Amino acid sequence: MGQLSLKNVVKTFGDFEVVKGVSLDVHEGEFMVFVGPSGCGKSTLLRMIAGLEHTTDGDIVIDGKRVNDLAPVKRGIAMVFQSYALYPHMSVYENIAFPLRVERAPEDEIRKKVEAAAAILHLESRLKQKPGNLSGGQRQRVAIGRAIVREPEIFLFDEPLSNLDAALRADMRLELTRLHKQLGATMVYVTHDQVEAMTMADRIVVLNGGYIAQVGAPLELYHKPQNTFVAGFIGNPRMNFMPVKCVAVSDTGAEIDFNGQKLTIAVDVPADQRTALIGTKVTLGIRPEHIAIGPGDAVMTIRPTVIEHLGQQTLGYAALPDREENFCFVLTGTQIIKDDQDIQVSFSAADCHLFDVDGNAFERSVELSAMTVPAQT
Amino acid sequence: MALKLFKKDQTRAMIDRYSWAELVGIYVGIALFLFFMLAPFIEGFLVSLKPLAQLFSSPYSFLPENGSFEAYRTMWVSVPSFGRYIFNSLLISTIATIIVLILVVPAAYAFARFKFKGMAMVLAAFLAVSMFSGAVLLIPLFRLMRTLGLLNTYFAMIVPGAAFLIPSAIWLLRTYMMRIPIELNEAAYMDGASQFYTFRRVILPIARPGIIVVAIMTFIGAYAQQFIFALTFNSKTEFMPLPVGLFAYFGKQEVIWNELMAASFVGIAPAMVIIFFLQRYLVGGLTAGAIKQ
Numbered sequence: 001m002g003q004l005s006l007k008n009v010v011k012t013f014g015d016f017e018v019v020k021g022v023s024l025d026v027h028e029g030e031f032m033v034f035v036g037p038s039g040c041g042k043s044t045l046l047r048m049i050a051g052l053e054h055t056t057d058g059d060i061v062i063d064g065k066r067v068n069d070l071a072p073v074k075r076g077i078a079m080v081f082q083s084y085a086l087y088p089h090m091s092v093y094e095n096i097a098f099p100l101r102v103e104r105a106p107e108d109e110i111r112k113k114v115e116a117a118a119a120i121l122h123l124e125s126r127l128k129q130k131p132g133n134l135s136g137g138q139r140q141r142v143a144i145g146r147a148i149v150r151e152p153e154i155f156l157f158d159e160p161l162s163n164l165d166a167a168l169r170a171d172m173r174l175e176l177t178r179l180h181k182q183l184g185a186t187m188v189y190v191t192h193d194q195v196e197a198m199t200m201a202d203r204i205v206v207l208n209g210g211y212i213a214q215v216g217a218p219l220e221l222y223h224k225p226q227n228t229f230v231a232g233f234i235g236n237p238r239m240n241f242m243p244v245k246c247v248a249v250s251d252t253g254a255e256i257d258f259n260g261q262k263l264t265i266a267v268d269v270p271a272d273q274r275t276a277l278i279g280t281k282v283t284l285g286i287r288p289e290h291i292a293i294g295p296g297d298a299v300m301t302i303r304p305t306v307i308e309h310l311g312q313q314t315l316g317y318a319a320l321p322d323r324e325e326n327f328c329f330v331l332t333g334t335q336i337i338k339d340d341q342d343i344q345v346s347f348s349a350a351d352c353h354l355f356d357v358d359g360n361a362f363e364r365s366v367e368l369s370a371m372t373v374p375a376q377t
Numbered sequence: 378m379a380l381k382l383f384k385k386d387q388t389r390a391m392i393d394r395y396s397w398a399e400l401v402g403i404y405v406g407i408a409l410f411l412f413f414m415l416a417p418f419i420e421g422f423l424v425s426l427k428p429l430a431q432l433f434s435s436p437y438s439f440l441p442e443n444g445s446f447e448a449y450r451t452m453w454v455s456v457p458s459f460g461r462y463i464f465n466s467l468l469i470s471t472i473a474t475i476i477v478l479i480l481v482v483p484a485a486y487a488f489a490r491f492k493f494k495g496m497a498m499v500l501a502a503f504l505a506v507s508m509f510s511g512a513v514l515l516i517p518l519f520r521l522m523r524t525l526g527l528l529n530t531y532f533a534m535i536v537p538g539a540a541f542l543i544p545s546a547i548w549l550l551r552t553y554m555m556r557i558p559i560e561l562n563e564a565a566y567m568d569g570a571s572q573f574y575t576f577r578r579v580i581l582p583i584a585r586p587g588i589i590v591v592a593i594m595t596f597i598g599a600y601a602q603q604f605i606f607a608l609t610f611n612s613k614t615e616f617m618p619l620p621v622g623l624f625a626y627f628g629k630q631e632v633i634w635n636e637l638m639a640a641s642f643v644g645i646a647p648a649m650v651i652i653f654f655l656q657r658y659l660v661g662g663l664t665a666g667a668i669k670q
Binding site: 050051052071072073077078079081083085086087088089098099101102103146150 | 564569582583
């Protein structure tokens with residue numbers, strides 16, 4: 001078991017509403033990632049699930065039972081903190097054993113469970129040391145050990161890797177994915193790092209300003225973002241947005257006028273909106289990695305102000321007339337281009353996203369299964 | 378180039394490098410300061426070594442001629458209950474310290490961790506109380522003690538002393554406890570620990586250096602301020618603490634200065650030993666590794 005449901009959950013601090021009605025189902029054994037910019041309410045949401053914050057309104061349901069007023073330990077939940085929160089005066093062994101000591105478990109059971117947890121996390125040789133003598137990655141593993149020793153059904157992680165350096169973070173990412181497979185428990189993971197979200201999650205919840213912007217599998221969010229927020233948040237560098245005019249709508253998609261070029265974007269426009277859409281402004285979205293040098297469906301001439309050569313990629317940024325945001329493009333390999341010189345770039349209509357005036361996407365007519373990894377059965 | 382006594386310039390951090398003149402200035406300053414601090418102690422010790430007659434000789438000589446530790450022996454003879462005074466002093470200070478710690482540690486934790494109505498006011502009130510010295514309140518306290526029939530007891534010397542030490546101890550320990558990361562409480566709560574279990578198993582061990590500082594401060598404070606309470610609330614010889622007991626060396630005709638000084642040094646010694654003992658447990662950086670700073 002380990003099924004978690006949020007039903008219209010609201011959290012206010014004084015007059016300030018942080019979480020504004022979130023409903024969500026997390027399936028048993030799922031790796032769910034909450035992602036969003038800072039201040040979007042993702043950590044507050046996690047702390048409410050944990051039982052550290054009071055829920056202002058709505059229900060938190062675990063395995064069919066409303067747990068709003070239960071203490072964390074009665075919810076069958078364990079949490080790993082961003083700051084590790086290890087007990088500095090206790091050895092690694094005692095740190096991991098702490099939840100069992102609270103339960104007054106017998107000594108030999110404690111030893112068995114702590115050693116099992118230490119074996120999973122490769123901490124066997126560190127059991128006698130104090131947290132102060134450990135590296136960041138080891139401390140994080142001790143914090144995880146303290147969580148798994150109680151065998152909870154649901155694990156909560158509050159930005160657990162944000163204090164580690166880049167190389168260690170990549171290692172720990174693999175470690176956590178492995179741990180999820182090994183334990184098969186439900187995991188809810190909060191991060192602001194979209195790489196962590198994309199690589200580890202079964203499903204991602206993108207939060208924006210206290211609301212859920214979109215819930216879906218990582219590649220679904222990438223290929224079919226439901227709004228400009230998700231489109232801009234998932235993917236790095238950000239998607240480019242350009243205002244265009246819609247000139248015609250048909251079953252095959254919407255025809256737009258992009259700098260005098262007519263493009264047909266394969267999107268689903270509901271039949272009742274079609275006539276109203278013609279002649280209005282819409283937003284065209286194109287990801288930087290879908291832009292190429294030379295001719296294509298839509299061609300534009302730009303003058304990049306900055307070029308970044310990364311070896312495996314070449315990034316360029318160009319100012320567009322009347323736009324505050326830079327137009328960004330990513331080319332594979334090392335491209336011999338220079339800044340402050342006009343170049344011709346293009347993109348294909350099939351890679352485009354289309355959003356209405358309110359920023360909501362028209363669903364792209366692409367077969368998602370062709371672009372995503374088949375779901376495991 | 379600085380003196381060879383000091384670390385070579387090359388191995389010093391840039392911020393720690395001083396010119397020759399600066400170094401001289403620093404050490405002269407320290408020496409001057411230390412001299413003013415220590416002069417009474419040095420003089421007191423020298424007096425304790427001199428025979429009584431030499432103290433009033435003219436011209437006065439600072440260094441004792443044929444000095445001896447004789448006064449350290451005769452002091453026990455001329456005031457036989459001197460040992461009892463030392464014991465009283467230690468007893469009063471120790472019990473006051475224990476009472477203060479028992480009350481202050483939970484109180485400081487509550488002020489550091491919990492938010493409740495009127496907290497700021499109570500803290501301000503504590504600060505205000507500690508602005509009054511015991512001397513200001515001596516007369517009301519005396520009337521109170523007399524009404525309760527507590528004059529001439531250890532209680533009368535211990536409890537007011539402890540009460541005046543509590544406010545500053547709370548402020549000191551509260552500041553220390555506020556530095557213990559709140560995540561430790563949250564982690565313990567997630568692990569199912571009760572408030573009290575968390576306090577006992579997590580907070581107390583981490584706060585130990587702070588508690589020891591408070592213990593030392595309180596002990597010294599209780600040792601120093603017992604004079605005024607003992608003088609007013611007690612007239613029984615057998616309950617006298619050391620500072621009042623020293624008056625026994627003031628004879629009808631003359632003051633036995635050398636024995637008085639010897640007795641002062643002997644009297645301070647046990648307190649010094651206790652403080653040095655407690656100091657060994659002052660280990661910094663106990664929260665290292667708790668959280669990522």
